[in-house]
Amino acid sequence: MIMKNILLPTDFSKNSRNAISYAMELFKNELCTFYVLNVQKATGYTTDDLIVSPANRSIHQTVTSQSKEKLKMVIEALEKETIGENYSFHPLTDYDVFTDAIKQTVTSKNIDLIVMGTNGATGAKEVIFGSNTVNVIRYVECPILVIPQEYVFATPKKILYTLDDNDHFSTEGIIPLTDLLIKFKASLKILKIKEDDTITVSEFDDKKQMNHFFKDVNHTFHMITNVPITLAIDSFVQIMGVDLNALYVHKETFLDRFFQRSDTSKLSYGTRVPLLILRK
Missing domain, CATH: 3.40.50.620 (HUPs)
Incomplete structure (x- = not known):
């Protein structure tokens, strides 16, 4: 059985969690390594913010610490939900431009497929693809599976x-x-x-x-x-x-x-x- 390396970007939203749930169902009975990646937007903070905080702890350290804790909770839940499957999960946290973080992970982890949500809002007749999803489709040279918001497997x-x-x-x-x-x-x-x-x-x-x-x-x-x-x-x-x-x-x-x-x-x-x- 050939192992697949699957990248699961998450912003901890219901939309991204739904895409992850779809992936768990899609790859049942396969040997898979899932990399669950959370990317924090570096441009959302000023240089001064990144240097120091009242507790002498940088915003960077604070934000990545929170991200790691949330990822730990997500992976613990996934492991419980997929007992018996040949799945392994690895948390990844990055502090970068979203597409750059995705590109780096695709290369470093030899990713076979990215599974992600539409990253946007559902309208009456259409799903709006958010900028993150569109930019991954535009600029990341890796197969991508995009799951519509609230789509049930x-x-x-x-x-x-x-x-x-x-x-x-x-x-x-x-x-x-x-x-x-x-x-x-x-x-x-x-x-x-x-x-x-x-x-x-x-x-x-x-x-x-x-x-x-x-x-x-x-x-x-x-x-x-x-x-x-x-x-x-x-x-x-x-x-x-x-x-x-x-x-x-x-x-x-x-x-x-x-x-x-x-x-x-x-x-x-x-x-x-x-x-x-x-x-x-």
Whole structure:
């Protein structure tokens, strides 16, 4: 059995705890090392604050001490909840820019996957991705599984693999998706979102390659044309009863079309199911 190294960022919110609970269910019966990371924002304090406090103890020491105590409580609870599983937990505290802390941990701990919450508020029709989540998706080169706020774990029996008009099939970085397909014996729905219904030679070749690559998986092909990408995905997920959506995100192409800037200056996407970001 191959061990997986999973990073679980937490700000001790209900949202991040829910994402951690999802991870505990998703990786059942697997050998996993979970790194539970809390990052304190260094820019939230002045230089003088960091140097001294009334008790001759720096704010840095005080804040990290509080973080470590909370992490200890979180891990104790997780260990009790997952008795019998091949899980090990390690607390990590950092005092840095959030994405920098994530990048450093991914490298130093050889992380296979990051599992995190949407880090934002749930609206009537959409989940707003907070800046931390969006920045991790933008700048951290590691597969990421984003769990919508208050989403209750459901065995992923129907998985969606979404390709943008500019995407071409590649097996590079696809292991997180194939692992889920194999573990849960899930069916795969491959969705191509295009501006028109013209079929190119490269798309024909892509379909041929995917047919071969996913030959042992129950898979079907679908295409939606001339519909905004977020609306296309949201509609497909509802109609087809999808449990998880997987896609590659590319800077300045799919990413900017996938996340749309809202009036609140936050990036939003109406995801109803967990979102698996793959990396090439």
